[in-house]
Amino acid sequence: MPNPFFDSLWPGMVAWSILYISDYSLTIICAHLRRVRANQIIVIEGSYELTPYYQRDIDSLKLFSPRFLVALVWSLFLLALAWALAISQPLPQLYDFVLGSMILLELAIHVRHFRNLFLYWSVNHTDEVRGRIEYSRPLAYRMSSYDLLAFAGLFFLLFAFTQNWFLLGGVATCLSTALKHRKLAKKRPASTVAVQPSEQT
Incomplete structure (x- = not known):
């Protein structure tokens, strides 16, 4: 049965662009919501953004990021290259x-965004979250790693039943990103959590 996402390049490029832009936008929104009040209750050592490449832009809440634009253009080029190679072989x-490696990783990240949106909104607008909790930077990376490992396992299970390479791509990037975050967690030992100066009230 024909599938426009696999039979043509453009649907995949459009879907990827929407997800990538949405990812950055939701990160900015969540980072802003965290600064309203949530950072007094849920304290995370260091930047809200886990990816070092984007940390400076997210910390300054940049709505337009040249780094993001470069990464988007580069990823679209790689997607087009994969299409050209797939056709020529x-x-x-x-x-x-x-395509699966890009789309499914973004979908996994979006689940985290929506969870954070709900959590930070609840902290800022209700009294249902009380007390104070602090996460060290290594713990934040390890939590992210286990999250992505769970998605990698889910996608692999689905791949085992369907033999769909789109799903296998999701397994690969979720697993590689999980291992990357695990490595970042080991870069330095846990220390006393401190709120960034830009987030202090």
Whole structure:
């Protein structure tokens, strides 16, 4: 059965662009919500953003980020390259794998965004969250790592039943990002959590 996402390049590029822009936008929104009141109750050592490449832009709440634009253009180029290689070989599984590696990782990250949106909104607008909790930077990375490992396991289970390379791509990037965050967690030992100066009230 024809599938426009795999039979043509443009639907995948559009879907990826929307998700990537949404990811950055939701990160900015969550970072802002955290500064309203939530950072007094849920304290995370260091930047709200886990990816070092984007931390400076997210910390300054930049709505327009040249770094983001460069990354978006580069990712679209890689997607187009995968399409060209898949057509010329022919190896359609290559494009399916690359598209899945991009889309499914973003979907996993969006789950985290929506969870944070609900949590920070609840902290800022209700009294249902009380007390104070502090996360060290290594713990934040380890939590992210386990989150993504769970998604990698889910996508692999679905791949085992469907043999769909789109799902296998999601397994690969969720697993690699989980391992990357695990490595970042080991870079330095846990220390006393301190709120960033820009977030202090």
